[in-house]
Amino acid sequence: MTQLPPPTTKKLGLVIDLDTCVGCHACVISCKGWNTENYGAPLSDQQAYGADPSGTFLNRVHSYEVQPEQGAAQLIHFPKSCLHCEDAPCVTVCPTGASYKRVEDGIVLVNESDCIGCGLCAWACPYGARELDAKEGVMKKCTLCVDRIYNENLPEEDRQPACVRTCPAGARHFGDLGDESSDVSKLVAERGGFDLMPEQGTKPVNKYLPPRPKDEIPQFDILAPYLEPVASDGKGFVGWLDKALSALPGGAR
Amino acid sequence: MHPASSVIIFNTFSGLGFGLLFWLGMGALVPTGVGAFIWFAIAYVLAVGGLIASTFHLGHPERALKAFSQWKTSWLSREGVCAVFALLVMALYGAALVFADTRLTLAGFVGAIASLGVVFTTSMIYTQMKTVPRWRHWTTPAMYLLLSVGGGALLANQPYIAAGLLAVAGILQVFAWRSGDTRFAQSGTDMATATGLGHIGKVRAFEPPHTGTNYLMREFIHQVGRKHAYRLRIITLGLGFALPVLLLVFFFDNHIIAAIAILSHIAGVLALRWLFFAQAEHVVGLYYGKR
Numbered sequence: 376m377t378q379l380p381p382p383t384t385k386k387l388g389l390v391i392d393l394d395t396c397v398g399c400h401a402c403v404i405s406c407k408g409w410n411t412e413n414y415g416a417p418l419s420d421q422q423a424y425g426a427d428p429s430g431t432f433l434n435r436v437h438s439y440e441v442q443p444e445q446g447a448a449q450l451i452h453f454p455k456s457c458l459h460c461e462d463a464p465c466v467t468v469c470p471t472g473a474s475y476k477r478v479e480d481g482i483v484l485v486n487e488s489d490c491i492g493c494g495l496c497a498w499a500c501p502y503g504a505r506e507l508d509a510k511e512g513v514m515k516k517c518t519l520c521v522d523r524i525y526n527e528n529l530p531e532e533d534r535q536p537a538c539v540r541t542c543p544a545g546a547r548h549f550g551d552l553g554d555e556s557s558d559v560s561k562l563v564a565e566r567g568g569f570d571l572m573p574e575q576g577t578k579p580v581n582k583y584l585p586p587r588p589k590d591e592i593p594q595f596d597i598l599a600p601y602l603e604p605v606a607s608d609g610k611g612f613v614g615w616l617d618k619a620l621s622a623l624p625g626g627a628r
Numbered sequence: 629m630h631p632a633s634s635v636i637i638f639n640t641f642s643g644l645g646f647g648l649l650f651w652l653g654m655g656a657l658v659p660t661g662v663g664a665f666i667w668f669a670i671a672y673v674l675a676v677g678g679l680i681a682s683t684f685h686l687g688h689p690e691r692a693l694k695a696f697s698q699w700k701t702s703w704l705s706r707e708g709v710c711a712v713f714a715l716l717v718m719a720l721y722g723a724a725l726v727f728a729d730t731r732l733t734l735a736g737f738v739g740a741i742a743s744l745g746v747v748f749t750t751s752m753i754y755t756q757m758k759t760v761p762r763w764r765h766w767t768t769p770a771m772y773l774l775l776s777v778g779g780g781a782l783l784a785n786q787p788y789i790a791a792g793l794l795a796v797a798g799i800l801q802v803f804a805w806r807s808g809d810t811r812f813a814q815s816g817t818d819m820a821t822a823t824g825l826g827h828i829g830k831v832r833a834f835e836p837p838h839t840g841t842n843y844l845m846r847e848f849i850h851q852v853g854r855k856h857a858y859r860l861r862i863i864t865l866g867l868g869f870a871l872p873v874l875l876l877v878f879f880f881d882n883h884i885i886a887a888i889a890i891l892s893h894i895a896g897v898l899a900l901r902w903l904f905f906a907q908a909e910h911v912v913g914l915y916y917g918k919r
Contacts, residue, residue: 378701388695428840435837443829470695470705503761503912506843511686569824574816
């Protein structure tokens with residue numbers, strides 16, 4: 376049923392630390408690896424080794440350059456997958472009821488046997504979290520590894536999303552964001568976790584932690600005063616050359 | 629947004645077909661016998677042909693019946709329910725005219741309103757998208773309805789009504805374009821809110837997630853052809869509205885001229901619908917530093 380459930384008490388989701396992410400794309404690979412052979416249709420590739428490769432991914436890492444008013448630009452790696460929104464616009468637009476939000480934990484899923492592949496849910500999603508698989512003709516999206524997190528056949532440390540399990544930098548955290556005492560909720564409160572596009576009114580469950588302010592490099596080089604640029608009042612031939620070149624149209628000074 | 633030809637054909641021809649059904653249902657013309665059969669056949673070919681074309685963009689058209697179930701929340705589902713209802717009621721109304729020379733007035737009115745309902749529910753599929761600021765405006769349903777009843781009147785041989793409606797539609801379309809041009813900037817969504825990094829400084833897309841393209845970029849980021857938008861707008865206004873209105877006003881009783889007016893209008897509306905998609909910018913493009 377594509378009516379959204381009343382706000383769920385349990386809100387499983389991810390917290391992504393933009394300060395720690397090194398942009399290695401390991402989460403992209405482990406996500407594709409797990410999800411292409413488990414829940415639902417495989418994640419197909421088209422011309423994977425051809426001239427124009429393209430494929431379905433549930434998680435993609437962008438990189439942004441941010442230029443502050445003063446100081447050096449910062450490079451920020453930005454993993455993005457489904458945010459499992461509380462007011463998920465992708466769910467209510469679905470004409471068949473294939474898209475739904477689970478009452479028990481708030482995970483947004485697609486029942487692929489009901490999906491007609493109309494693409495409207497992808498239109499409604501501001502984050503680009505849904506991709507229509509070109510081979511299967513059904514909508515694919517992050518399942519929060521619903522087939523791992525409750526899977527008692529896996530060792531306990533593996534019962535978390537593949538992206539979180541694999542992240543070598545510890546930039547991805549999984550937990551219940553509806554529980555204020557959970558580790559992820561504390562992390563969000565401590566670090567000022569924020570929503571993407573809050574003005575779209577989707578109330579995302581996933582949160583992003585901002586990059587920490589960069590340190591200022593202190594001026595501690597005792598040799599610096601002795602390495603001032605060469606004096607400008609040149610003498611002799613160099614002095615003449617300097618004046619002559621400056622006098623030409625477009626010359627310096 | 630990617631201008632898919634199946635959806636452009638659906639929007640153009642189903643709009644005309646349901647517009648013609650509206651005027652038939654309202655009794656603007658009351659044909660009987662074989663004449664009625666021809667009128668209703670034209671309307672059904674346009675309306676149903678467009679609906680069938682729209683299923684070509686589905687990944688699994690064989691499951692289309694499931695799309696009638698979620699009318700409580702989904703405008704696409706409501707459109708499907710409304711379309712089946714309108715086509716069934718108008719089939720009853722048409723059959724009575726063809727075979728019994730009888731006009732079922734009430735069925736006609738209900739079918740006419742339901743035909744407009746189909747066009748309205750279609751328009752709301754686009755209007756509801758918060759992610760596409762250009763569409764999220766009252767001019768979207770207003771233009772869909774005006775084009776449908778205007779084009780329908782043109783087909784239904786109602787020259788003065790058609791000329792009036794198309795003139796109003798042309799003026800409203802200019803307003804819809806002009807106001808739509810600034811709506812993305814006014815929506816408040818930009819790269820700063822998309823990434824949440826605006827408090828640090830100016831955000832620029834440095835490296836995309838993949839070297840190649842993907843579904844999102846193909847479906848939502850359509851920059852090719854936008855450079856011709858201004859010329860296409862002029863073509864739309866000329867063929868879709870100005871020429872048909874002039875032909876209708878000055879040569880209202882000439883059938884060949886009426887046919888030219890109809891063809892010109894269809895060409896104009898096809899260009900209009902192409903622009904409707906090609907110029908619409910989805911906020912997801914911001915993540916790629918594109919629009």
